[in-house]
Ligand SMILES: Cc1cc2nc3c(=O)[nH]c(=O)nc-3n(C[C@H](O)[C@H](O)[C@H](O)COP(=O)(O)O)c2cc1C
Ligand code: SF4
């Protein structure tokens with residue numbers, strides 16, 4: 687494929703998808719492809735797509751998050767413009783995640799785009815069950831290797847499309863309930879007296895859903911449960927009034943993992959690091975990278 691420019695359009699909650707976008711940017715640039723980046727944060731002006739549009743999003747409840755669906759509604763129709771769809775999850779390409787790109791692809795195709803490649807990437811999980819430091823670092827090491835392979839295949843003109851499991855198609859429809867739940871979740875967020883009024887959460891929220899007026903936090907209806915304010919508050923002063931189980935008690939900070947990973951010299955085997963059955967998809971991802979011993 688003759689690509690000279692690419693636009694990476696992405697939504698990110700806690701930075702995992704932004705990391706994957708960074709890695710794609712570096713990989714494209716190594717191949718002398720000009721890269722433009724557009725984060726779907728707040729109001730987004732119309733963007734050009736270059737020769738290739740790469741759409742990236744975190745998996746939320748086996749589907750794409752609401753900001754992606756909203757953006758897709760607004761994009762202009764196109765005649766066969768090539769698109770790559772990248773989902774980023776904590777679980778990997780296992781059931782019930784396999785249909786998470788389905789509605790996004792359907793929307794793009796309805797508007798005349800040509801989805802040439804789809805792929806699940808893995809990042810450390812920010813939700814329900816956290817990963818330990820060595821597993822998180824292994825994932826961060828594996829990602830550039832996998833992205834380089836994906837970019838090489840795209841450049842060679844290879845097409846890669848997957849067939850979701852039937853049961854996962856149903857799961858991804860149930861994922862719409864999570865979109866409705868966001869509004870409720872957001873309005874139930876609580877601020878403790880640890881808050882020092884720094885205003886950082888207002889800055890952080892990708893949905894402009896937090897306003898601090900006269901020292902009081904007002905949460906609007908546009909929350910998408912991205913957890914960015916909860917993990918990003920320097921005082922850990924924001925807690926959910928509903929759905930506490932979703933939030934990792936130890937917090938979530940990818941920068942911390944990145945800072946520490948340079949000091950990790952010995953990694954466990956993949957089979958040891960992913961011995962829990964819930965980590966099957968992560969295991970496959972690490973095996974695919976060929977970076978670690980099985
Ligand atoms: C509300 C919510 C729902 C999620 N649902 C799933 C899911 O269905 N499957 C999965 O593998 N990971 C799920 N995750 C984990 C995220 O997809 C994963 O941590 C991702 O890397 C987050 O990307 P981000 O840091 O760009 O927000 C969910 C996370 C959140 C916050
Ligand atoms: S980021 Fe935390 S400490 Fe700062 S204003 Fe928001 S809740 Fe308060």
Ligand code: SF4
Nearest residue numbers: 891909910912913915
């Ligand atoms: S209010 Fe918090 S959880 Fe909701 S969208 Fe904003 S940053 Fe994310």
